[in-house]
Amino acid sequence: MRSFFKYFFASFLALLIFTLLAVFFLVGFLGGIASKDKPKIAANSVLILDLGQSYPEQMKENALSIVSSESRDIPGLYDVVRMIGRAKSDKRIAGIYIVANSNPNGFAASEELRNALIDFKGSNKFIIAHGDVISQKAYNIANVADKIYVSPHGFLEWKGFSVEYAFVKGTLEKLDIEPQVFYAGKFKSATEPFRTDQMTPENKLQTSAWINDLYSAFLQNVADARKLDTGTLHTLANEAKIQTAADAVNYKLVDGMRYDDEVKDEVKAKLKIDKYEKINFINVRTYFAATDVIDGNSEKIALIYAEGEIVDGRADERGIIAAENYRDLVRKARLDRSVKAIVLRVNSGGGSAMASETILRELSLAKQEKPVIVSFGDVAASGGYYISCAADSIFAHPVTITGSIGVFGIIPNMQAFFKNKIGVTFDGVKTGPYADAGAIYRPMNENERNMVQAQVNMIYAQFKQRVADGRKKDTAYIDSIGQGRVWTGRRAKEIGLIDRFGGLDDAIKSAAQMAKLSEYSIREYPEPRNIFEQIFGKSDPLNYLGKMREEMGDENFKVYLELKRVREMTNTAQARLPFQFFIN
Numbered sequence: 337m338r339s340f341f342k343y344f345f346a347s348f349l350a351l352l353i354f355t356l357l358a359v360f361f362l363v364g365f366l367g368g369i370a371s372k373d374k375p376k377i378a379a380n381s382v383l384i385l386d387l388g389q390s391y392p393e394q395m396k397e398n399a400l401s402i403v404s405s406e407s408r409d410i411p412g413l414y415d416v417v418r419m420i421g422r423a424k425s426d427k428r429i430a431g432i433y434i435v436a437n438s439n440p441n442g443f444a445a446s447e448e449l450r451n452a453l454i455d456f457k458g459s460n461k462f463i464i465a466h467g468d469v470i471s472q473k474a475y476n477i478a479n480v481a482d483k484i485y486v487s488p489h490g491f492l493e494w495k496g497f498s499v500e501y502a503f504v505k506g507t508l509e510k511l512d513i514e515p516q517v518f519y520a521g522k523f524k525s526a527t528e529p530f531r532t533d534q535m536t537p538e539n540k541l542q543t544s545a546w547i548n549d550l551y552s553a554f555l556q557n558v559a560d561a562r563k564l565d566t567g568t569l570h571t572l573a574n575e576a577k578i579q580t581a582a583d584a585v586n587y588k589l590v591d592g593m594r595y596d597d598e599v600k601d602e603v604k605a606k607l608k609i610d611k612y613e614k615i616n617f618i619n620v621r622t623y624f625a626a627t628d629v630i631d632g633n634s635e636k637i638a639l640i641y642a643e644g645e646i647v648d649g650r651a652d653e654r655g656i657i658a659a660e661n662y663r664d665l666v667r668k669a670r671l672d673r674s675v676k677a678i679v680l681r682v683n684s685g686g687g688s689a690m691a692s693e694t695i696l697r698e699l700s701l702a703k704q705e706k707p708v709i710v711s712f713g714d715v716a717a718s719g720g721y722y723i724s725c726a727a728d729s730i731f732a733h734p735v736t737i738t739g740s741i742g743v744f745g746i747i748p749n750m751q752a753f754f755k756n757k758i759g760v761t762f763d764g765v766k767t768g769p770y771a772d773a774g775a776i777y778r779p780m781n782e783n784e785r786n787m788v789q790a791q792v793n794m795i796y797a798q799f800k801q802r803v804a805d806g807r808k809k810d811t812a813y814i815d816s817i818g819q820g821r822v823w824t825g826r827r828a829k830e831i832g833l834i835d836r837f838g839g840l841d842d843a844i845k846s847a848a849q850m851a852k853l854s855e856y857s858i859r860e861y862p863e864p865r866n867i868f869e870q871i872f873g874k875s876d877p878l879n880y881l882g883k884m885r886e887e888m889g890d891e892n893f894k895v896y897l898e899l900k901r902v903r904e905m906t907n908t909a910q911a912r913l914p915f916q917f918f919i920n
Contacts (some may be wrong), residue, residue, distance in 0.1 A: 455504025524820025
């Protein structure tokens with residue numbers, strides 16, 4: 337036995353030493369790679385802006401970026417806007433080449449990219465755009481180019497906008513699931529997919545208003561860029577005049593039909609290089625890696641990105657606005673003496689009303705000590721508006737989706753589903769009539785329904801009061817523009833829900849002005865994750881949802897997500913934008 341323990345502890349010690357050496361080696365290896373030189377930018381380079389790339393609000397780290405230039409971090413939207421600004425004065429950058437096919441970015445994000453390109457044109461450097469099949473959203477950005485071309489056998493999409501909603505009422509009925517819906521606000525259409533099979537008149541009214549606002553802004557952008565009138569552009573879509581690449585040229589929407597090689601030859605001519613020479617193209621990711629500089633100024637503006645669904649509790653993954661995480665982030669910025677102002681960038685359709693209240697409370701405390709400015713992205717509605725309403729100033733784009741001041745709750749009754757579909761029944765004992773209130777295995781009685789509706793009404797009253805206090809309006813007025821109604825940024829400014837039009841950069845400059853800062857650096861939150869958090873902290877290493885989407889197809893996957901949301905909404909009242917919509 338003594339011999340056994342002798343060999344056991346010797347083996348254990350050897351294994352421990354080997355493990356420690358391996359860890360130290362890995363740390364040194366990764367550290368050495370991470371400290372490698374930044375990529376070099378050659379003179380006479382051309383920056384490629386591929387509109388098919390989806391840019392998140394905040395930089396998306398890629399753990400493999402330290403070992404492969406093909407897997408660099410994806411810059412955030414504001415990073416790209418700043419890079420285009422840097423390229424304007426960067427003597428190494430001769431121009432920008434836009435790949436204009438698709439554009440998965442939202443309307444407000446597209447507007448920020450578009451405005452950055454318009455500013456770039458002040459440098460007198462060239463911008464050339466080309467696409468094989470140019471979508472309307474890609475064209476919305478690309479039309480600012482000096483020249484925009486489409487492939488001879490391609491086409492430019494020109495048909496107007498439409499919006500589609502997925503209704504799952506029929507699915508729930510087939511599954512014998514009763515949603516049991518409660519809401520406050522006649523426009524609060526977030527519950528529609530569960531209680532009806534088509535849009536209500538109120539939802540049609542508000543949806544028609546905001547989608548026509550987006551379309552009008554799109555047509556005006558094109559009219560300004562192409563020196564055309566919006567009436568003509570409207571007619572071209574309504575009469576389906578643009579069917580071929582030649583049609584797009586004839587109606588002056590593009591400058592010509594060119595193959596990729598022909599456009600590249602034109603770029604070479606602008607660079608004054610021989611046709612056999614290679615163009616020094618540099619993509620956005622590489623330029624981001626080459627130009628990312630940390631400013632060491634002691635006075636800082638905290639830039640807090642709030643993107644995604646608002647949820648209770650704590651969450652480790654990015655793209656989720658968890659109440660405890662964001663309470664701590666705002667508090668950290670509030671208590672940091674070097675932080676002189678806070679800018680909250682919101683891109684969220686809302687979520688938990690309780691989580692929204694938690695975040696708003698911390699922002700209200702911060703506002704008592706330093707300026708708090710909010711910048712809206714594509715969407716800042718319902719809970720997204722809730723957390724923002726106490727700010728000193730709110731910036732948005734005319735095409736931002738906002739408002740939706742309303743509340744709802746869903747407690748599904750799945751008794752018939754359990755019994756009829758899977759043969760499960762429930763029985764038990766309880767100490768009082770309401771001990772199992774909210775249970776999904778039985779229908780709610782009238783008293784329980786009244787109690788839940790009363791809670792929803794109370795939270796809606798609280799929501800209106802928070803907005804009234806923050807915007808210095810009467811609660812009756814807030815109720816008149818509330819009721820769950822969705823507004824565009826253009827209309828939101830008219831009714832007093834936002835203060836100014838502008839992007840994130842405008843909001844930061846406003847914060848600096850309020851804090852009386854002539855020089856400052858920006859500290860971004862959530863803070864970047866270290867290499868081990870990126871590798872070992874990934875929330876979905878097996879890409880479970882991605883594989884499901886691949887197997888089910890986009891349309892079926894959307895229905896699955898809607899049903900998944902029913903389950904997630906049962907624990908707390910929701911301040912959430914009307915259910916998922918898809919704009920074509």
